[in-house]
Amino acid sequence: MRRRSVRLSALITAVAAVGSLSVAAAPAAPPPSDRGTPPKEPVAVGYGGAVASVDPDASAIGVDVLRRGGNAVDAAVATAAALGVTEPFSAGIGGGGYFVYFDADSGRVHTLDGRERAPLSADESLFLENGEPLPFDEAVTSGLSVGTPGTPATWDAALDAWGTTSLRKAVRPAAKLAHRGFTVDETFRSQVADNEERFRDFPASAELFLPGGELPEVGSTIRNKDLARTYTKLGRRGVDAFYRGPLARDIADTVQDPKVAEGAERVVRPGDMTARDLRAYDVKFQDPTHVDYRGLDVYGMAPSSSGGTTVGEALNIMENQDLSEASKKEFLHHYLEASKLAYADRGRWLGDAAYEDVPVEGLLSQEFADARACLVDDEKAMQSPVAFGDPRDPAGCERGDQVAPLTYEGTSTTHLTTADRWGNVVSYTLTIEQIGGSAMTVPGRGFLLNNELTDFSFAPAAEDVPDPNLPGPGKRPRSSMSPTIVLEDGKAAFALGSPGGSTIITTVLQTLVNRVDRDMSLPEAIAAPRATQRNTEETLLEKDLYDSSVRGELEDMGHLFAETGEIGAATGIERLGRGKWLAAAEPERRGAGSAMVPHPVRQDR
Template sequence: MSHSAARRVGRRRTLSYLSLTAVVAGALSLGAAPPPHGSPKPPVKTPVATGWGGAVASVDADASAAGIEVLRKGGNAVDAAVATAAALGVTEPYSSGLGGGGYFVYYDARTHRVHTLDGRETAPRTADKNLFVEDGKPLAFADAVTSGLSVGTPGTPATWDEALRSWGRKSTRDVLAPATRLARQGFTVDGTFRQQTADNAARFRDFPASAKLFLPGGEPPAVGTTLKNPDLARTYDELSRKGLRSLYGGALAQDIVRTATHPPLAPGSTRVARPGKLALADLRAYDVKHQAPTRTGYRGLDVYSIAPSSSGGTTVGEALNILENDKLGKLSQEQYLHHFIEASRIAFADRGRWVGDPSREDVPTRELLSQRFADSRACLIQDDAVLKSPLAPADPRRPGKGCAPAGKGVDTTYEGENTTHLTTADRWGNVVSYTLTIEQTGGSAITVPGRGFLLNNELTDFSFSQANPAVPDPNLPGPGKRPRSSISPTIVLDRHGEPVVALGSPGGATIITTVLQTLTGYVDRGLPLVDAIAAPRASQRNAAATELEPALYDSALRGRLEAIGHAFTQVPEIGAATGIERLKDGRWRAAAEPVRRGGGSAMVVTPTR
């Protein structure tokens, strides 16, 4: 499907999943950011905005406003992305921040090229495959999460620094200024923030710096109150003066290492917070990786994403290749979901066997993305039967002429779900799709004293042990190794190299299925972007049962899919995507999640009147 054809289909489609007409109509006139100064009361959240001069979509209105402020002052999409991310470190500290990492995908409008940065956290150089093994047995996940042992070298500050140096127009001080002001003045607590705080209150109470910041008066902050983070404001000021790389040396690096290796427990706490292995040498040695993006041709479009160490680009890409020969736009909703579920199951089976950190593992990225391999897997899908999980992987280097043989499969490794995604665009046509994380909601729960940010628990994304002795696991811990991720920041170009849509989502391993379902909804089913984002979701990750959101679980579709062999479990929500599309007349349309996780915020520099 061409770019123009996809747009025509999207315009004539009705809101086929959720009735969002009133929400969308109201948002068109409310998409601009408020003046940069004033009270800490946040801008109104709206899920879609259309206009000129650039756009930002994120989970938070204050963060989107920070990006718009930088765009209005002459910054480009890269500057706006860093400004938005830094503000999310204030308002979404349980999902992102200086103590985490992520993956940055950038489209350069001048060269029509896509670039990526791998800013994933790394394991200490002293780590080995038994990092999470104790007394001969893998640690319980909960014991590993809230510990220094789960803390990897943060990659986020280095990612911001590299992005600004490579493609930005503004200084570090300029792009951190909105977030610094927001941390100093405070932001208004909403229901989602309060609930996430309450869910982590027991962990936060065990660490004095976390309790002081997130539990004022000993309890989660009330909705409508203002939460300030003066320690983070001072940290941002320091990074503005000394540069973002200063986090990897000197006093700030020493504070991070001291906190990870000697978790500062509250007096009287009974928690066993295992010490980490992070060292100053690990921080000094950290590098962001410039690497080629993954590229998948789909319906005449080019789908670009992040290559390993994330599995996002290869797994979404393989699933799209599997679906390439299916006429998804003409299938019934039941058959569309069936094919989407089965393609996801197959792609996850191959992901588990083959994807890890390519600096430590032999990852067949090119072969995983070959159409020949996808065709050898697509023939497994039957219209009237369901594949059994865990499905065995196949060897992409030897796809053969027929369907891949059966064998032993492995279950999907658990990944924390509270990542965050942002998408930006500018007046020159540049686009950024950026997903960042500290892994679990609240990360390790350990705030660096005096610094105002939480440390990640990203190393728990490693496999704790080899699940199936017969199937090698490329995601076991190792020295300096990056744990496998499911982060899938995506940019889609037309055949002329012009941007069509960019998107991504939080959600741990469900990121892959969220991006896949949103893309196929937009491209194949003709849904407007905000509707594709809002559509009720399914997520199959090579498990016995497919997860469904309530709108699908309670529908007649579930019964019809169960009749051919599907099994389902209900979950409250899956993902919370944001995206931006380029319209034919040159305007940008930003779209964010309307409901999930409290809804997101789409803004443009100059709204359409």
């Protein structure tokens, strides 16, 4: 297999030719305190680093950090804090996430597992009542679903290990944004509308997100002075202000005794999180996952996330196929079959490695991938769901007869990507689980609590299939978050990630192979229509793929399809060389994203 460089000499020309993905840059934005909400631009090219997120206020704050001399870690934390203001239904200090960092000086990739943890009192019966699993919609809006948040500890650990600024300075712009307010867009309003009934049942949430008892109007201003005060307290007193003392007690009280509106008919079960759980929380420094794909080094997140192993296994399965010359049908067929097999193995083997024996090395070995790849028929789709393999003892083309379940994961997550002038890169995915999380705002503190523990299996799917994702004391639920950094010759080539629950893995995988195997520019790879196959009977297709002729060609091979709405909402950055960076975000999905650079350059068309 020949090596395929990701450095395309005609990259800028290709990007500019994508029409709506123009990189013709506006003048550099002034500091966030001196302007209103900047416009959303999905592509930016320039110098001094790059920031890509879903929100222009957040991206502008991150770029301002870079412009003032901060590094990629400083910018990532500042951007994330701002997203906690403007994207409170997707992320915030009431949740958790995964932080992947490339240090240009050492050439090493580091990761932080800031995933939420179950209470120390939890066991496998966490979501059982009278011996039966709780209805999912009842578990979601409850104290039972709330995991001990990891986001503040992640910010603090990342800044302490690799940043150049303090937590106080990193969160200050977001505190100002929360105090002065931000402009409501259609996406924000629609997310409130989707959660209106839940928010009305919690007075603190209704007061914050339903001003005057009504849905916020597009174009109106939302202020969150409680969150501004919380951020200021974190900055002044450090991360211990979150995990100890009055704020920690307020979080535990909200979980143990949810404050439900008078007259509300919703049954909101309390949880068992205590102040002790908050004091005991720790963020984990751990090695990344790593595979070699077409001569590139692909780094991702190890368990408790399943993202790095599943993306890595799928890439290894595809490694021995030259997809650069494949037809669209052939390319999609191999991508879907590799996804199917990798998800089959994910369901059986992935859980929190602090509690489960997760065979990471085996899952990422080329020997195991080859044993799975030989099941792929060039002319015919495998009937799914397919059985899982055994990475501890790979048996070539052994089909097996046991299938592991696919657990539900909420789609309300966000991803940001940053780079700096020195070549350091951050890929950071953070979440509060589904849109609106648990719907419970900590009174007087201005942030929603997650419902992340619903990512656990509620009960074993089958007696004869071990489930590594059952709840346990202090355990982290399995995640699909897949922040990814790709290196070439020891330097950052590009980085990406996405929200989307269990579709995160396929979004990252498809975007990555579009970029590497299909010679798409990064903006083209992000914008391309998506398919997600997660070892389910049907593959979900976005409309443009569902309506295309290739669907019929794949159906003739045995693939089954259903149409779905948007899949994922990716952001990424790419190093163009000579100090120039490209930032890329969605041009349309989730209302489009925001790509910025400190010093933009205008490209000739």
